Amino acid sequence: MTSHRIAVIPGDGIGREVVPAARAVLDAVAARHALGLDYVEFDWSCAGYLREGAMMPPDGLDLLRPFDAIFLGAVGDPRVADHVSLWGLLIPIRRAFRQYVNLRPARLFPGVEGPLRTDAPIDLVVVRENVEGEYSEIGGRLSRGFPDEMAVQESVFTRPGVTRIVDYALALAANRSGRLVSATKSNGIVHTMPFWDEVVAERAENSVVEVTREHIDALCAKVVLDPGRFDVIVGSNLFGDILSDLAAAVTGSIGMAPSANLNPEREFPSMFEPVHGSAPDIAGRGVANPIGAIWSAAMMLDHLGHPGAAAEIVGAIAATLAEGRVRTPDLGGEATTGEFTDAVVAALG
């Protein structure tokens, strides 16, 4: 029996509700496919921070390193500053384990009424650069608190960093539609974005993929006006973040969006997490949509070498949505997280 060791970090808020949902589906699928999944739970969260003063122990990253994958719910709490919670857990994991690809698919499932009038199929993937770019620690303040205060922040793009994400996106596009859209803003952001464009153009030259370039402002508009035309979109850390939430919205709900933070070279564990946050506004009521987490679990199985089991999970999500009887409130239904999860498990076989 193939078996995998999974580090599980439920985190905060609805993270603690959708992680058990994903585990229930994983367990059911593992039983059907004779997979061993050994979970070790790490109770690292903002609640823990408020008790102990740290998001994770000093050797937290060392504890995670031996695992085959990391499964995260969500971190964030209104009482804890984001730079503490996110930069104390999520961002260090992405960076320490060189998870430079953030893969974020979005699909309009039959049976889901998205916000757009069009019923044209939507099935796209945002390939987000995940470790450099606009999310940088470089910067600071001049004259803090004084009238002439200013703040600066440096975006950093490296040739190896842009090359590897573009190559990943090109390979993915070659296996899908053969088309790739690159998000840029080189008409306004005149140093880093022209550099991004140059690397994209160079890599595109040696590829069969047809690459087009869109400025992020116009691209966001097109994702709303004609989402069906997009297949694979590659973007920087910030642009990929924006585009993936937007893509999730046009397919119905942020609650459905999954993500894989991948270290494609497999030097380190990759991390899987729903795109949504801890959602303090609905936490504790058992109504969170677990699709983002369950679909992320499918992406994890795929990464671990079990594409059949992964496809079975996505198929069960699709079947449950198509059937339409059981849905969480964000999709217009009345089901709880648990009821929806049970329906997905029932749809597996």
Next chain:
Amino acid sequence: MTSHRIAVIPGDGIGREVVPAARAVLDAVAARHALGLDYVEFDWSCAGYLREGAMMPPDGLDLLRPFDAIFLGAVGDPRVADHVSLWGLLIPIRRAFRQYVNLRPARLFPGVEGPLRTDAPIDLVVVRENVEGEYSEIGGRLSRGFPDEMAVQESVFTRPGVTRIVDYALALAANRSGRLVSATKSNGIVHTMPFWDEVVAERAENSVVEVTREHIDALCAKVVLDPGRFDVIVGSNLFGDILSDLAAAVTGSIGMAPSANLNPEREFPSMFEPVHGSAPDIAGRGVANPIGAIWSAAMMLDHLGHPGAAAEIVGAIAATLAEGRVRTPDLGGEATTGEFTDAVVAALG
């Protein structure tokens, strides 16, 4: 008779088609209101650049300074790099004349079928910071062309710069719904965006306006999922750019979006321009939607102290769209730019 001197820069592509449309409407409304509008046309464009090697003459800004307002079509040409065309004309005008407010309204006009299922009214304004932030000249490359090349770019936010745009947005919101949403990304962009948030929070304290903060990723999703909830949104140069294209998309077409680049202190001329670009793909066919330009002309009259004349133009656009007979192709019709413009002129009185 009150009269105003307007510098007109048709620019490139469809800029040269929508500017005459806007002028036709302006002339008609000026006649009805006994306004004198003296236009001086400046043929500055990428075509000019290709002939003469500059987007404008060395004393271009001095030539514009004495005018009461500037009306711009669009600049941009596939043969000319954006950093030449835009940073040689558009951006210097915004900065030289301290047009630090970029006002971008979006409205779902009755009779227009937007891309969203919902028929809830959409009537919002994006207040975009227009002279600092992410659009900065500071940055460059290390090891250009070599394997370890990197590019850096600095975003710069100043306390006076953020304060004035936030105060403008607060005053606008106080005159409208009393609600303001501030676009941020302080969970990922950890120096400049927390600074933005701090200034917003400080200014909000002395205001009757109810201010909420949204991260740009989630905000873009909400603009698609529930646009009716938004009234005034304030954002940085980049975030305001993205949000205004997105808002234009959810109300039907980028071709309808107007903008005012305002110097609220009136030390210098303000500039009015449609949000769309030169659109080389449809240029020369006479099918561009002139609404963005015509509505921008209305914003110009408003700024020049003629709110009644401005409202008449917006009313004529609304009436023409509600009547529904005459529309350009981007809105599903078959009318030319000229036919639509004639219909707006006819609807004026």
